Structures are given as C-alpha cells and as structure tokens.
Amino acid sequence: MLETIHLSKSFKGKKAVQDVNLYLDNGESVGLLGPNGAGKSTTISMISTLLKPTSGEIKLNGINTVNKPGEIRKILGVVPQELALYQELSAYENLKFFGSIYKMKGKELEKSIQHALEIVGLKDRQKDLVKTFSGGMKRRINIAAALLHQPQILILDEPTVGIDPQSRNHILETVRLLNETEGTTVLYTSHYMEEVEQLCDRVYIMDDSEVIAAGSKAELLSILSSEDTIKLELSKINEDFVEKLKSMEGVRKVESANSQLKIIAKKGSNLISELVHLADRYQIQLLHYQTETPSLEDVFLHLTGRTLRD
Amino acid sequence: MGSFIKKDLLLFLRDRKEIIITLALPILIIAVLNFAFAGLLDNDEETTLDLQLALVNQDDDENIAEQLEDKLVAEGSVDEAEAAMIAERASYSDPVQALFDFLESEDLQEWITVHELDEVTAAEKVEQGEIDGMLVIPNGFTVESLYAGFTGKAPNVSLAYKMEEETTNNGTLYDIIHGFIDNLNYQFAIQQIGGSNETEIVQPQGGVEQLGEGETFTLAQYFTLAMGILFALFLAITVAAKTGEEIRQKVFNRILVTNSHPMLFLIGKMVSTFILASLQMTVVFILAHFILDVFPGRSVDFWLGVGVIISLFSLGVAGLSAVFTSISLRMKDIDAANGVFSAVVMVLGVLGGNFVPIYVFPDWMQKLGEWTPNGLSLSVLMEWIQYEETSSLMMPSLMLIGFFILCLVIGLAMYPRRGEA
Ligand SMILES: Nc1ncnc2c1ncn2[C@@H]1O[C@H](COP(=O)(O)OP(=O)(O)OP(=O)(O)O)[C@@H](O)[C@H]1O
Ligand SMILES: [Mg+2]
Numbered sequence: 001m002l003e004t005i006h007l008s009k010s011f012k013g014k015k016a017v018q019d020v021n022l023y024l025d026n027g028e029s030v031g032l033l034g035p036n037g038a039g040k041s042t043t044i045s046m047i048s049t050l051l052k053p054t055s056g057e058i059k060l061n062g063i064n065t066v067n068k069p070g071e072i073r074k075i076l077g078v079v080p081q082e083l084a085l086y087q088e089l090s091a092y093e094n095l096k097f098f099g100s101i102y103k104m105k106g107k108e109l110e111k112s113i114q115h116a117l118e119i120v121g122l123k124d125r126q127k128d129l130v131k132t133f134s135g136g137m138k139r140r141i142n143i144a145a146a147l148l149h150q151p152q153i154l155i156l157d158e159p160t161v162g163i164d165p166q167s168r169n170h171i172l173e174t175v176r177l178l179n180e181t182e183g184t185t186v187l188y189t190s191h192y193m194e195e196v197e198q199l200c201d202r203v204y205i206m207d208d209s210e211v212i213a214a215g216s217k218a219e220l221l222s223i224l225s226s227e228d229t230i231k232l233e234l235s236k237i238n239e240d241f242v243e244k245l246k247s248m249e250g251v252r253k254v255e256s257a258n259s260q261l262k263i264i265a266k267k268g269s270n271l272i273s274e275l276v277h278l279a280d281r282y283q284i285q286l287l288h289y290q291t292e293t294p295s296l297e298d299v300f301l302h303l304t305g306r307t308l309r310d
Numbered sequence: 311m312g313s314f315i316k317k318d319l320l321l322f323l324r325d326r327k328e329i330i331i332t333l334a335l336p337i338l339i340i341a342v343l344n345f346a347f348a349g350l351l352d353n354d355e356e357t358t359l360d361l362q363l364a365l366v367n368q369d370d371d372e373n374i375a376e377q378l379e380d381k382l383v384a385e386g387s388v389d390e391a392e393a394a395m396i397a398e399r400a401s402y403s404d405p406v407q408a409l410f411d412f413l414e415s416e417d418l419q420e421w422i423t424v425h426e427l428d429e430v431t432a433a434e435k436v437e438q439g440e441i442d443g444m445l446v447i448p449n450g451f452t453v454e455s456l457y458a459g460f461t462g463k464a465p466n467v468s469l470a471y472k473m474e475e476e477t478t479n480n481g482t483l484y485d486i487i488h489g490f491i492d493n494l495n496y497q498f499a500i501q502q503i504g505g506s507n508e509t510e511i512v513q514p515q516g517g518v519e520q521l522g523e524g525e526t527f528t529l530a531q532y533f534t535l536a537m538g539i540l541f542a543l544f545l546a547i548t549v550a551a552k553t554g555e556e557i558r559q560k561v562f563n564r565i566l567v568t569n570s571h572p573m574l575f576l577i578g579k580m581v582s583t584f585i586l587a588s589l590q591m592t593v594v595f596i597l598a599h600f601i602l603d604v605f606p607g608r609s610v611d612f613w614l615g616v617g618v619i620i621s622l623f624s625l626g627v628a629g630l631s632a633v634f635t636s637i638s639l640r641m642k643d644i645d646a647a648n649g650v651f652s653a654v655v656m657v658l659g660v661l662g663g664n665f666v667p668i669y670v671f672p673d674w675m676q677k678l679g680e681w682t683p684n685g686l687s688l689s690v691l692m693e694w695i696q697y698e699e700t701s702s703l704m705m706p707s708l709m710l711i712g713f714f715i716l717c718l719v720i721g722l723a724m725y726p727r728r729g730e731a
Contacts, residue, residue: 089321101565
C-alpha cells in the first residue's frame with residue numbers, strides 16, 4: 001500500500017538518503033534497521049510529508065503523495081524519534097490537543113484518547129503533567145499521541161531509545177498488539193537488532209544513506225548461509241596467533257576483543273582440529289568453543305564490516 | 311483553531327513564574343515608584359510648586375472715569391451725557407484690582423507668590439533667577455479694558471508676560487499664565503462693564519503637567535500606564551520564548567504531519583497573545599486603581615476609552631508576537647532569536663517612554679517614540695486622562711491598527727512554508 005521509489009534527499013549537497021526503495025503491504029510489520037546517521041529518520045520525515053524529497057517518489061496505493069499529501073497524512077501515525085510533547089501539559093491535555101489537530105472533537109475525541117491511553121497503559125496517569133513522567137512513560141505517551149486518529153500505518157522512529165527494559169518490553173508488546181489485533185501496518189525503526197527480529201516480518205537494512213539489504217529474516221540470514229560463526233574464549237591472545245588464524249584455509253574474518261575471538265569462516269571448513277593445534281603451538285589454552293547460527297547482527301557485520309552500534 | 315488558542319493559554323497559565331511577572335510585578339513596581347516619587351516631589355499631599363511672579367503695574371489709575379469719558383466722546387459713538395454715565399458706572403470696577411485679587415485668591419495662592427515691583431527691579435530679579443517671571447500691566451490697561459468691554463472690541467493694550475530663559479519652572483509658569491492671559495484680557499473688560507465685580511475666568515487647576523480644561527495626570531497614573539503597557543509588551547517576548555520551546559520540544563512537527571493548516575498555529579499565537587495582553591493590562595490598571603486609587607471618580611466613558619486603547623495596543627502586541635513566531639520558526643538558533651526579540655522589545659520600551667519619561671530624550675527620539683505602539687498608546691492614554699476627547703483616540707487607533715496590519719503582513723510573509731521549518 002505504501003512504497004518509496006528511488007527516494008533521495010540531500011542536505012546542501014550532502015547525501016542523507018540515496019535511492020531508497022521500500023514497500024509496505026497492508027497489515028505487515030516491517031523493520032528499518034541501521035546505525036546512527038544511516039538516514040532512517042530522514043526517510044521517515046519524507047514519508048510523513050515533513051520533508052520534500054530531493055528526488056524520487058512516495059506512493060500510497062499507487063498515487064504519488066509528494067505533491068498531494070492530504071491522503072497520507074490522514075492514515076499515517078508518526079511516532080517521532082524525539083519526544084514531541086508539551087511537558088507543561090498533562091498527558092490528557094496533550095492528547096486532546098494532538099487529537100484536535102486531526103479535526104477530532106467531542107465524544108469521538110474523548111473515546112480515542114481513552115483508547116490510546118489504554119493501549120499504552122497510562123490511563124490512570126492521564127491527569128499528571130508530562131514533565132513528571134519517567135522516560136519510559138513519556139515514550140509511551142509519545143506513541144499514544146500518534147494513535148488517536150486510528151492510523152492505518154504506524155511509523156515508529158526508534159521508540160525505545162534510552163529507556164528501561166520494562167518500558168521497552170511494554171512498547172514492543174504494544175506495537176505487536178496493534179499490528180496483530182488492530183491490523184495496523186507498522187514500520188519500525190531501530191538500531192536494536194533483537195527488537196526488529198522479534199517484531200518484524202521483513203527487514204530493510206540501511207547504512208550510509210542506502211538500503212544495503214532487504215528481505216524476510218530468513219532471506220537475510222541466507223546471505224550468511226555459506227558461513228559459520230565460531231566464538232572462542234582463550235587464556236590469552238597473541239597477534240601472531242591471530243594473523244595465523246586469518247591465513248587459515250576457509251577463514252574470512254577474525255575479530256578480537258579482550259580474550260575473545262569471533263571467526264567467520266566458510267561453511268563446513270571444520271577448523272577445530274587445526275585451531276587446537278595452532279593454539280597449542282602458541283601455548284594458548286582454549287577455554288570455550290562455540291559454533292553460532294548467524295543473527296541479523298552478523299548479516300550487518302558481513303555487509304558492512306562494522307557492528308551496528310559502536 | 312480553538313484548540314490552538316486553548317493550548318497557548320494553558321501553557322501560559324501553567325507557568326506560575328510568568329503569571330507573577332506579568333501581573334504582580336508591574337503592580338509592585340507601580341506601588342514602589344509611586345511611593346518613592348511621592349516622597350521625593352511633595353512631602354505634604356499638595357504640590358509644592360511655588361512660582362514667584364513679579365507684577366509690574368505701569369497703569370496710571372488716576373482719573374479713570376475722566377479718561378474713559380474722554381475716550382468715549384472722542385470716538386464719537388455716544389454723546390457726552392451717556393459717556394459720563396458709563397464712565398461713572400465703570401469707575402466702580404477696577405480691572406487691575408480684580409487681577410490682583412485673582413492672583414492672590416486662595417486657589418492660586420498655594421502655588422503662586424506675587425511680588426509687586428517696578429519694572430527694572432523685576433527684570434533684574436527675573437534675570438537672577440530669583441523670580442520666575444513677570445507680568446506687566448501696561449499703561450492705559452484699565453481704560454482700554456473698560457472701553458473694549460463697552461464697545462465689545464478686543465482691547466488694544468494687553469497684559470504682557472515676560473520671563474528669563476525657558477527653564478522647566480518658567481515653562482510651567484508660562485503655560486499657566488499664558489493659558490489665562492487671553493481670557494483675562496478679554497473677560498475683564500466685558501465683565502466689568504456688565505457691572506459685576508466677579509470675574510469668571512477659567513482658573514488654572516493646581517497641577518504640574520498641564521494646564522487647561524482637562525484634568526491633570528498624576529505620577530501614579532503615569533507609572534500605571536507605563537508599566538501596564540511595558541509588561542503587556544513583554545508578553546510578545548514570552549510568547550516567542552514559548553514558541554521556541556515548542557520548536558525545541560518538536561511539537562510543531564506533529565502539527566505539520568496532520569492536515570491542519572500550519573497557519574492556525576500562527577493565528578492561535580496571535581489570538582492568545584491578544585487575549586493575554588488585554589487581560590493583563592485590564593487587570594493591572596484595575597488592581598492599581600483599587601490599591602492606589604489611581605483613577606478616582608472617572609466615568610464609564612473614561613474606562614471605555616481606556617478599554618479601546620488596551621484592545622488596540624494588545625492587537626499590536628499580538629502582531630509583534632506573530633513576527634517573532636515566524637522568525638523563531640525560521641531561525642536555527644532559538645536562544646539567539648529570543649535574545650534579539652528581548653532587545654527589540656527593550657528598545658521599543660525605552661523609545662516609547664515606558665522606562666523613563668520620554669522628555670528626557672532629544673527631540674528626534676521623542677518623535678520616534680510616538681511611532682512605537684507602546685509610546686503611542688502611553689501618550690494617547692495620558693491625553694485621554696486629561697481631556698477625554700473622543701477625537702484624540704481616532705488617529706492613534708488607526709496607527710495601532712496599521713501597526714498590527716504591518717506586523718501581520720510581515721509575520722505571514724516570513725511564516726515558513728511546509729518543509730522550510
Ligand atoms: N536537517 C538536516 N540538515 C543537514 N543534515 C541533516 C539534516 N537531517 C539529517 N541530516 C544528516 O543526514 C544524515 C542522516 O540522518 P538521519 O537522522 O536520517 O539518521 P538516522 O538513521 O535517523 O540516525 P539515528 O539512528 O542517529 O537517528 C546524517 O548524516 C545527518 O547528519
Ligand atoms: Mg533517527
């Protein structure tokens with residue numbers, strides 16, 4: 001129902017988003033994954049009509065929204081990355097104002113305020129000023145404000161940054177509920193791999209202004225299907241040892257941190273005996289050995305050579 | 311639209327500090343200034359203005375009746391018998407004495423001391439500054455006055471007022487004296503001939519600032535108006551700061567992702583500023599009145615006039631807030647923007663005479679001051695207090711509306727289109 005075609009945005013010649021193609025089907029839950037500065041928020045700003053693209057199109061049911069934004073604004077709910085709330089007003093007053101700018105009023109508005117508060121679990125705190133809320137509660141009100149007009153598509157821009165695990169779970173649960181029971185189409189932005197893995201049917205991975213991979217979780221993982229990840233814990237690490245490892249047949253990448261090593265190797269390389277041998281030669285003890293099924297994190301590492309969060 | 315206004319009013323009401331600043335502070339300042347200056351200027355309730363006036367009588371007051379009779383006959387308008395009768399009747403009245411009586415009457419005694427001197431001495435003393443000014447009764451004044459009164463012609467000899475340089479005190483005296491010299495010159499003659507000894511001269515009211523038919527205005531009134539207007543003007547800064555806060559809190563973006571017209575945000579700002587400014591001034595004026603009895607015994611019409619200026623000035627403040635809001639939305643650095651707004655408002659406040667009475671400034675600055683909405687409103691209200699002339703409200707009202715429209719046009723032109731903010 002919503003797609004972007006070769007969407008690009010430059011700020012004073014500097015590219016923030018380049019040639020991004022996304023699509024969202026009705027009822028889907030899609031993740032947008034990427035490190036800081038990848039261009040996620042900029043993409044969302046363009047979709048939500050806050051920014052005009054430098055080039056490219058955004059289509060809602062086949063109709064370009066760039067110059068006719070009325071329709072998409074009606075059905076889109078946007079949860080901005082930063083809290084966008086009046087700190088000096090109560091939760092209820094905030095929702096009342098944000099509902100009224102969607103031209104809702106009276107009983108209808110009242111009902112949807114209470115419904116939204118219920119979804120985010122803050123019904124009993126609605127009379128309190130937002131500034132008295134905890135970080136997690138503010139985030140939840142931030143979400144509630146985007147739900148008032150019962151949007152068909154909900155876009156969440158890193159809704160869980162900087163909050164406690166409990167609030168985070170609550171938010172993830174809320175999003176899942178909206179997607180599963182109310183049929184809301186979700187675009188969920190994060191740089192937490194595990195959130196996206198948990199919530200989303202499909203994932204787009206952005207890095208450095210471009211989408212570098214896309215697909216269902218299984219599809220993405222199949223990128224790595226030709227590789228094994230081996231984790232080692234050693235008594236000590238020696239540079240020569242690492243160099244030798246890298247030159248071993250089948251090894252593609254070696255990362256070291258403290259006394260731990262992560263080795264990515266061609267599937268079926270069966271390195272174990274050689275490894276033990278090598279460690280022995282350098283008088284290094286092998287404390288722990290583990291072969292891992294790859295995660296999306298590994299996919300990102302594979303694609304960019306960097307971890308998602310540095 | 312209603313929800314935009316409600317939101318802005320709510321935001322303001324939540325800010326207790328702001329409420330105290332806009333309402334309690336001006337009243338406090340008015341009270342403090344009032345007491346401070348009341349003690350400074352007049353220790354006992356009455357004004358201490360004491361003008362020294364030299365009176366030089368050069369009129370030869372002998373044979374008035376004969377002189378008058380001769381003059382009447384010489385002009386040929388009446389025959390001798392009639393002339394004698396008129397002269398006889400006129401001789402009972404004495405314009406010079408009436409003038410003395412008037413100057414020494416209870417009303418004037420409080421603030422004018424009369425010294426009868428010859429011209430040379432009087433001139434010397436005026437020059438030395440011992441005496442503020444001199445009033446010369448020229449020779450033939452009595453006869454001329456009586457003759458003029460009888461024939462109904464303007465007298466061709468008149469009282470002359472002289473003084474040394476135009477110091478403040480002299481200026482005031484000049485205003486006071488000058489205001490009724492014309493009256494005096496004319497009235498005397500008519501009244502005297504009419505046979506009555508009572509002079510119906512419009513007496514100047516004891517007051518410092520002005521002379522004429524109006525009431526004078528007091529320092530308390532000046533402070534009340536100046537502070538009420540100044541703090542209403544400050545609201546433009548407050549509103550701009552709150553807009554800055556909204557930009558910082560990113561709520562403006564929430565408005566942009568809806569189909570609500572972004573202009574409603576600006577209009578909401580103006581309307582709420584208008585409401586706040588007019589409420590603020592109304593409350594300050596009324597509270598000052600009840601606490602300090604600033605406008606005693608004024609009519610409903612008077613208060614209506616004040617209400618009109620309050621409304622129009624509030625419109626001006628609302629316009630200013632629109633300009634500030636638009637600029638805020640465009641500026642990258644909100645703190646810098648707020649600094650600029652504060653500076654602009656301070657300059658307006660100074661030019662408009664809300665901090666210090668405008669007449670301490672050079673002429674060109676005073677002229678400029680009248681072009682600020684606050685300076686204009688202040689001077690109009692001071693005039694209104696004195697004369698309550700509806701016509702005096704017309705021009706300033708149009709100018710305030712003009713200021714509002716100008717601001718509105720600038721505010722709308724600078725208001726960022728979607729995607730620019
Ligand atoms: N208004 C702007 N003016 C200039 N550059 C901008 C602007 N907004 C974003 N950028 C730049 O565009 C790039 C992408 O930024 P964006 O906010 O979209 O990243 P992001 O993926 O949301 O990152 P994060 O995870 O930190 O939120 C960054 O390099 C950023 O500096
Ligand atoms: Mg972002």
